[in-house]
Amino acid sequence: MNTPHERAPLTVIGAGPAGLTGAYYARRFGATALVLDQDTRVGGLAQTGTHRGFRFDIGGHRFFTRMPGIARLWRSMLGADFRTTNRLSRIYYNRHFFSYPLEPLPALRTLGYRESAHIVSSYVAARLSPRRPERTFDAWVINRFGERLFRTFFEAYTEKVWGIPCTHISAAWAAQRIKNMSLRSAVTKALLPGSGGPTSLITQFEYPRHGPGMMWEAFARAIEADGGRVRLGCRMARVEHDGARVHAVHVTAGGQTERLPVERLLSTVPLQHLVRAMTPAAPDHVLAAAEGLRYRAFLTVVVLVEARSVFPDNWLYIHEPSLQVARIQNYKNWSADMVPDDRYTCLGLEYFCDEGDALWSRPDASLLQLAGEELAALGLVPAGGVMDGTVVRMPHAYPVYDDAYVGHLAVIRSYLDTFDNLETAGRAGLHKYNNQDHSMLTAVLATRRLFGLRGDPWSVNADEEYHEEGDAQFVDLLTGLEHLEETQPPALDVVGAGTPSRGDV
């Protein structure tokens, strides 16, 4: 016999930003939700971990959105604990700090006359004979910055992130991440302040006093206060269906398997896992499409250092090609309350990898040693200066946009569309490079569909230029959610929202 919670009108798999938002939004339909997550804490990729009382993020999580409904919801959840933070994040290369995005005049000064002359002549050469066709990342950057700057400031970091040479990365990625930038526009901006610049840089953002997990813990409490339940340590293994509707999920918890009947199912787990879990099994071509989806994994080596201050930035980009670390977070610079004792600093060294590769499989002690050595090589912490630490691995951090993923998604989507009471949302749930706000929005749209209203989570476009107007239609979806009386929001046409370019790498 299932308890009332286990017969909730909405069952959600995943207690990350998408799953918790979907569950919270169920209140708009007078419904309670049961949220199931395999992890021991809520927040998914946006959780906050702790080590000996020091808090840390999985990647630093900025709260930034152009959707007022989401901004209000975040504020209503945390009140004064949701604070504005100034951004400082620089490139660290060859023991020098360079502003990000690059400011060419100071950068040239720091690099010295000789290197500057090389950079300028390589830029002129690239302008005179640009690389055509401009299909790859290296060609796109070299055409706008010259080869020398590309090798110094773009190549190593990009290859760390994706684990493949820049010659194999699409120019579209560069266009999205380095939008509106070129050496010429950067020099113009430096000489003529106010002449405009890249739209992508966010100089301020919000951040919860105790890290992003604080936000998602507040959502979980609100869901439970509404009569819902958030069950952790509970892995979804199977989704039982009859080809048109899903009937139950099978979860494993504490070595036991349970069958939980479902009325409506919102999944935010990686799409590949959802397809694998379908029982009876999805057709072979759908399974093949799911297996074709690729993910880039991410691990954070969290270290404690006995020093009040190591560097003033929220995070540093590490461009030294000889080192494996890609970014270093300094959590106390995001919020002083992330550390219990200001005499110490807690740093997060971020490594991109593939699940199961040599880095991923390295024992924690060896990763801590590597982190200590790399901090010493960078000159940031003296050798032997790492006191202690921990390692967190995330296998599905980055959905990979390779040549085949669009085709795979089309196959998977048309299969999932055959189920009346199943929706998928979020980042890995849609295989889309969504940040928290867009992950939340996709969950709202998916939940609406599950309750018979219009909305299409696939229409949220995290990759294109932000369209203020296109986005305005979503505002209403979340407006007043924190003081809800009505049960049926007006049906809205939901098409093609965009986003500012401010990805998490």
Ligand SMILES: Cc1cc2nc3c(=O)[nH]c(=O)nc-3n(C[C@H](O)[C@H](O)[C@H](O)COP(=O)(O)OP(=O)(O)OC[C@H]3O[C@@H](n4cnc5c(N)ncnc54)[C@H](O)[C@@H]3O)c2cc1C
């Ligand atoms: C390094 C990094 C930095 C980022 N920085 C930012 C930032 O600055 N700002 C921002 O807004 N966004 C940022 N993001 C993006 C943000 O983390 C995501 O948008 C958000 O976490 C996605 O939410 P989600 O609920 O879709 O997925 P997730 O957060 O991945 O949550 C999915 C949940 O599903 C659970 N799950 C998976 N499989 C199962 C299963 N079989 N059974 C039960 N549970 C399961 C997982 O345990 C997890 O809790 C960053 C992401 C990364 C990787």
